[in-house]
Amino acid sequence: MNTSRRRPGSAEAAARTLCLVPSPSVVDEQPGSVSLPSSLGITGNDVAIQAVRPLLRTLEDCGAIQQWSRADDGFVTIEINDLDDEAYSLRIDDDRIMLSGSDRGVRHGVQTLLALLPSACLMPGSGARAILPTVSIADAPRLGWRGLLIDVARHYMPVSWLRTVVEMLAFHKLNVLHLHLTDDQGWRMPVDAFPKLTTVGARRRETLSGPAPGNTFDGRAHGGAYTKEELRSLVAFARERGVMVVPEIDLPGHMVAAISAYPEWGSASDPLDVLTTWGISSDIINVRPETVDALRTILDEVMDVFDSPFIHIGGDEVPTRDWESSAEVAELMEREGITEIRHVQGWLMTQLVEHLKAAGRTPIVWDEAVDAGIGTDVMVQGWRSPEAIDAAIAAGHPTIASPQQHWYLNYSNTLGEDEPLGYGVGKNIATSLEEAFAYRVPDRATGAEAALWAEYVKTPEKASFQLLPRLAAVAERAWAGNNLTFDEFLPSVRAQLERYEALGWAHRPLDGPGPRWSRTLEKDGDDD
Structure with missing residues (x-):
């Protein structure tokens, strides 16, 4: 008899012999x-x-x-x-x-x-x-929230593939699919009250194809939006497999696609096009009452489609340049007693937080919203660093750990020339399987979540390649905890790769991507 429990010196024995991901208790x-x-x-x-x-x-x-x-x-x-x-x-x-x-x-x-x-x-x-x-x-799992963010705003992905993602999550005992539905480069969420969000905001004229920042574009229009029926069907499909779908409407930054459709929501006077480049735009929404009301209406329609108890409202990367020169913002600050421009974001998001709470939902925000003064009754998703995650926990927020250095799976596995282009290449950032496994979720964290941002993820096959097998490392940490060493984990990964192969899921081999994923081929359009 070989009894293996989740403790040093014995849990690894079960992982070696059964090769299960995540390892059992x-x-x-x-x-x-x-x-x-x-x-x-x-x-x-x-x-x-x-x-x-x-x-x-x-x-x-x-x-x-x-x-x-x-x-x-x-x-x-x-x-x-x-x-x-x-x-x-x-x-x-x-x-x-x-x-x-x-x-x-x-x-x-x-x-x-x-x-x-x-x-x-x-x-x-x-x-x-x-x-x-x-x-x-x-x-039994260590954490109740074990998730994956899929960015469908930068590149639209078909619902059929999102169903495959749900199957991947269930196979790894992950239970949250976080859909990033809106961003500067595209709006995918249908909103009956504001139809131009998808008729205008869902389509950009071309896309940056080289490393960011840069000026190499593909010259091809890109677009796509979901119907409410498709999204409801996805929610039901996921529920049957024990996966909760959590929608995200990112605001008050990352809203260029929305402002291109409804210019009156913007803080600047010049009209905007849906963004074709990556990075942070200085264009953000304004704080007029009618704009805040429009955001409430959008969230009402989101809640009508998604039955998740949680709604994510973004809050990351919010430049305040336009607010600093706005008479409306100055008047708001005087009226509300706001002394720092960054707390205008906190005020705006609090209006939406209260709206969601009144509807019985729990709001989620990115960790920058903590700096903007958001209340501790809001769940925080920490991404900027392990220190930012620790700070959100220390401030009293229920916190989801999503450290970009370890769990942003859009980063290339290595900086080698044979890797497909990833977002971190221009910054000399790569995240290997070992680096993904190295992160240890804080004991007081509410949950853990990886992210696949889609600046350079154009197809389901490329997305699957970026996810697997690094998603296995996330699953191990989120479900089983921190007992295994990387060497003890590797036999389970090798067995998992055989399972991926049998299931028909594209994945990166442990010894490298091989020539078909070379950047040269990708630039020639093989990844489109």
Whole structure:
């Protein structure tokens, strides 16, 4: 018997032998294995059957089972109980499988079963036999918020691929898909009250294609927006897989696309086009009452589509140049007793925070909003540095850790010439798998979240390449904690790469990207 618990000197043993990502809390390995029968009986209520469907679909698709049916005494028993919200217990014996937990916990247990199968079982039509090790696992996450931000504003991504992202998240036991829906370069969220946000703000005339800053453009228009029906469908699809979709409307900066559609919202007098370059724009929205009302209306429509208890309202990178010369802002500061220009942002965001709270939602902001004086009842996503994350926690905010140096997965893996172009190249910044794994989430953090910003991510294949396998490192830290060393983690990553291959998910090999991802090919348009 080899019992492995989440403590130094033993958790790594489970990771080495089972090669699960993320590693489980408690493992009791038994000698031997079991083959699933071709006709599989399942015992469980309707909720349990729904939770186990991903496993059944996978087994049917690969040909490991011919059929399954509900049975009073099935080979697989699923029990929904009152274990902690995401905890589960799994026992695989030589004559049966027992999986129990809450609804969400059982879904995580199903993902563990999928990962324990031979990787060939994850490939449709493989004809692989479904053989599982005999083992007992008791597992639960360290953090309740384990997420990934996908930037669909810089480059529009189809809903079909976002569904694949949901599957990736579930496979890694991550439970939040954070959709960055708006930015200077594009507005993807449909708003009935302001249709020009998508008819005008969703499309730019061309895109910067070389390193930023620069003047190399592709000369091709880019656009796209979602319908409310598509987004609601995505939310439902994610919910069925234990993933919550959290929308973000980024403000009061990063609003050039919105101002291009509705110039009266801007702080400057000159009309704007949807931005074609990257970086921080000095153009931000104004503080007029009618503009604030428009933002409330936008958030109302966002809440109508997304049922998440959380709504992200941005707050990062807000230059105050236009506010400093605004008579309206000067009047506001005098009326509200605001003594520092940066606290105008705090005032504006507080108006929207109160609106969201009145609707029963929890607002989330980027960590700069802490400097702007936002209240401690607001959740903060810390990104600028580990120190900024620690400061938000110390100030009393529920805090999501998203350190750019470690978990911004749009950065290239290395600065080598064979890597696809990433946002950090012009800054000589790269984030390797080891660097992603190196970050240790503070004990007092509410959650952890990686980000894929899409300045140089034009296609689903490139996005998947940037995510995998670094997302596995994020999952390990967010679910399992900080016990494994990188060398102890690597065998699990190698096994995970085999699973990605079987699932058909593009990924970066550990030994490098290879010539098809060279920057030369990418500049020639192979990545479009």
